[in-house]
Amino acid sequence: MTDNSRDLIQRVAQGIEASQTTSTTPPGPTEGETRPAAAAEHIEAINQVFALFRLNYHNQYYAAFPDAEQLKQIKKLWLDSLRDYPVEQILRGARHAIEHSEYLPTLNRMHECCQAGLAEFGLPSTRDAYVEACNARSPKSAQRWSHPAVYLAGRDSEWFFLANEAEQRALPVFERHYRDYCARVMRGEEFSIPPEQTLEHHEAEPLPVEEQLEQLRKLREETGI
Numbered sequence: 001m002t003d004n005s006r007d008l009i010q011r012v013a014q015g016i017e018a019s020q021t022t023s024t025t026p027p028g029p030t031e032g033e034t035r036p037a038a039a040a041e042h043i044e045a046i047n048q049v050f051a052l053f054r055l056n057y058h059n060q061y062y063a064a065f066p067d068a069e070q071l072k073q074i075k076k077l078w079l080d081s082l083r084d085y086p087v088e089q090i091l092r093g094a095r096h097a098i099e100h101s102e103y104l105p106t107l108n109r110m111h112e113c114c115q116a117g118l119a120e121f122g123l124p125s126t127r128d129a130y131v132e133a134c135n136a137r138s139p140k141s142a143q144r145w146s147h148p149a150v151y152l153a154g155r156d157s158e159w160f161f162l163a164n165e166a167e168q169r170a171l172p173v174f175e176r177h178y179r180d181y182c183a184r185v186m187r188g189e190e191f192s193i194p195p196e197q198t199l200e201h202h203e204a205e206p207l208p209v210e211e212q213l214e215q216l217r218k219l220r221e222e223t224g225i
């Protein structure tokens with residue numbers, strides 16, 4: 001890998017390079033698309049990824065994407081498939097792909113690289129994190145977690161919900177929280193597991209002897225003892 005390639009990898013990972021300077025065929029909304037329009041930052045991220053691939057896989061890139069219209073359609077496909085990842089994870093996935101393979105990645109391989117990028121921060125995959133959160137015993141904060149982000153995502157999803165809802169409903173909720181924490185970790189934030197909040201217990205102060213005797217007298221009158 002050349003020094004120029006390394007420099008561009010770093011710039012892309014930091015989201016610095018503007019999309020309009022890296023591609024003349026930005027991805028647009030697919031005709032008949034029902035999902036919400038992709039955020040501008042995700043469109044820019046996909047353009048950055050393809051610019052990075054173009055530089056590092058030059059011959060393979062032009063063989064795979066011979067014309068602008070085809071490239072536009074492929075970008076739409078990648079955008080729709082990767083849009084649920086945080087931008088930071090997409091960019092780091094692209095960097096992982098380049099650093100670990102001399103071949104232009106497929107979309108399926110790109111998904112694997114996005115998940116592999118989590119490991120660089122000690123973060124488990126979304127699926128592994130979900131299973132860990134669901135299987136954690138109480139008290140939750142006392143368990144040994146693979147990463148604080150897993151605990152925090154489980155807490156924000158609500159433990160009762162994770163334990164009692166089917167995976168079909170619970171996993172998307174957990175995934176949304178977990179990906180948000182993963183993105184923040186990739187941006188340099190640090191998290192810790194807060195201690196369990198315990199209720200303060202105060203022993204009641206004993207009543208004066210006179211009041212105790214008065215209450216005893218009333219109790220005898222009421223019970224006839």
